[in-house]
Amino acid sequence: DAEITQSPRHKITETGRQVTLACHQTWNHNNMFWYRQDLGHGLRLIHYSYGVQDTNKGEVSDGYSVSRSNTEDLPLTLESAASSQTSVYFCASSDFSGASSSTDTQYFGPGTRLTVL
Amino acid sequence: GENVEQHPSTLSVQEGDSAVIKCTYSDSASNYFPWYKQELGKRPQLIIDIRSNVGEKKDQRIAVTLNKTAKHFSLHITETQPEDSAVYFCARRASNTGKLIFGQGTTLQVKP
Numbered sequence: 001d002a003e004i005t006q007s008p009r010h011k012i013t014e015t016g017r018q019v020t021l022a023c024h025q026t027w028n029h030n031n032m033f034w035y036r037q038d039l040g041h042g043l044r045l046i047h048y049s050y051g052v053q054d055t056n057k058g059e060v061s062d063g064y065s066v067s068r069s070n071t072e073d074l075p076l077t078l079e080s081a082a083s084s085q086t087s088v089y090f091c092a093s094s095d096f097s098g099a100s101s102s103t104d105t106q107y108f109g110p111g112t113r114l115t116v117l
Numbered sequence: 118g119e120n121v122e123q124h125p126s127t128l129s130v131q132e133g134d135s136a137v138i139k140c141t142y143s144d145s146a147s148n149y150f151p152w153y154k155q156e157l158g159k160r161p162q163l164i165i166d167i168r169s170n171v172g173e174k175k176d177q178r179i180a181v182t183l184n185k186t187a188k189h190f191s192l193h194i195t196e197t198q199p200e201d202s203a204v205y206f207c208a209r210r211a212s213n214t215g216k217l218i219f220g221q222g223t224t225l226q227v228k229p
Contacts, residue, residue: 031215033216033217035219040221041221042123042221042222043161043206043219045216048215048216058216090160090161096215104149104210105151105163106151106163106217107163108161110159
């Protein structure tokens with residue numbers, strides 16, 4: 001069955017270190033998204049991609065970067081981890097292709113809990 | 118603006134009662150409105166969605182209503198059960214984009 005996976009599921013790191021969170025989907029979806037989830041803030045969009053070589057900033061992109069070299073993967077990199085980036089990170093994908101698209105559903109990965117000490 | 122306002126932030130009901138969660142938005146270009154349920158420690162999962170050309174949609178005990186004029190949409194859960202306890206998120210998608218803007222979530226507690 002198609003799925004979306006994230007690794008690692010839990011990560012503890014130190015302030016200033018570079019961290020990369022992996023996201024892999026086998027749905028063959030063009031669209032991939034990274035969110036962070038914090039109490040009181042719901043799901044906030046960090047970065048997203050509509051296809052290979054395409055990346056876009058979301059509402060909370062400072063301190064994060066992504067790259068899309070193939071359809072299946074969208075790794076999220078924290079260039080220099082800060083304590084404010086302690087959060088749960090969710091990756092999602094969808095097959096939305098335009099206003100007339102009949103497939104809108106975003107499917108979420110299981111999440112990565114990141115702690116920055 | 119882009120935000121989706123979701124109310125209430127917490128909701129406690131007795132088993133068997135109904136629960137209603139409401140979301141408002143301001144972008145009239147929004148045309149797709151999903152609802153996600155997130156159980157503790159789990160990923161958000163789609164439970165129902167509605168498009169702007171429809172006013173209401175039902176799926177067993179769950180229904181969503183949309184008022185495009187007033188720019189609000191609501192989730193209705195009837196005959197609530199303890200397993201309905203979770204955090205519920207509404208979201209909107211603006212026309213021609215694939216990204217969703219989420220509300221801040223409602224924690225629903227169903228007391229047996």
